[in-house]
Amino acid sequence: MDRRDRRQREVEAREAGRLPPGQALTEKWPVLSTTRPPRFDLDSWRFTVSGLVERPISLTYHELLDLPQIETTSDIHCVTRWTKLDNAWEGISFRTIAEMVVPTPEAAFVLFRCMVPYSSNLPLEACLEEDVLFAHSHDGLPLLPEHGWPLRLVVPQLYFWKSAKWVNRVQFLDKDQLGYWEKTGYHNEGDPWKQQRRSLNLGLRIPKRFRDR
Numbered sequence: 001m002d003r004r005d006r007r008q009r010e011v012e013a014r015e016a017g018r019l020p021p022g023q024a025l026t027e028k029w030p031v032l033s034t035t036r037p038p039r040f041d042l043d044s045w046r047f048t049v050s051g052l053v054e055r056p057i058s059l060t061y062h063e064l065l066d067l068p069q070i071e072t073t074s075d076i077h078c079v080t081r082w083t084k085l086d087n088a089w090e091g092i093s094f095r096t097i098a099e100m101v102v103p104t105p106e107a108a109f110v111l112f113r114c115m116v117p118y119s120s121n122l123p124l125e126a127c128l129e130e131d132v133l134f135a136h137s138h139d140g141l142p143l144l145p146e147h148g149w150p151l152r153l154v155v156p157q158l159y160f161w162k163s164a165k166w167v168n169r170v171q172f173l174d175k176d177q178l179g180y181w182e183k184t185g186y187h188n189e190g191d192p193w194k195q196q197r198r199s200l201n202l203g204l205r206i207p208k209r210f211r212d213r
């Protein structure tokens, strides 16, 4: 695809209302990671869900793949201003996991932890959107290690930093606990359509009426 085609696609995406403000279209799939992919042994790898749930689980990769699988197609919006349309994901719906563990009535937030020092946080309600999943495949192929294999979270409605790669621990909580980027001042919500890129209320003393969260 040459540059004019790309421009044209971008114009079309914008007109179709698929490009959030401040975003540019990319055909490539950039890698954005604070670390290298982890080295690990898939046989001893476990996916654990704990915290405010009635039935905590610890699943092997095999057990995870035996759960009902879903396929979704969604767009990626990275806060560094690239958008990649029409990503076909395959994996396990967050809803499936939630049904297995049964969150207690107090559970209102979820913290996603990884095999590397990275985390992201979300309200439980946001996790229960239909197209939120733990993905192992993208466009029909297993994820590459740098894109999060063996398992990554995908939260299409929010900036992609929420979509933790190499996710292996999920904690249901009553109080919100900030993730890796949220702690450094990224917006806690991260809605690309509202350009919720950074939060104004960390580090700086900004009067409450000017804060965006």
Ligand SMILES: Nc1nc2c(c(=O)[nH]1)N[C@H]1C(S)=C(S)[C@@H](COP(=O)(O)O)O[C@H]1N2
Pocket: 029, 030, 031, 032, 033, 034, 035, 078, 079, 114, 116, 118, 119, 146, 147, 148, 160, 161, 162, 163, 164, 165, 166
């Ligand atoms: N474990 C982990 N997950 C992560 C990140 C990271 O550095 N480590 N980066 C986040 C950010 S900022 C983005 S934009 C996406 C990038 O995913 P990609 O490298 O597959 O494009 O992963 C998110 N999940």
Ligand SMILES: [Mo]
Pocket: 032, 078, 079, 080, 160, 161
């Ligand atoms: Mo990002």
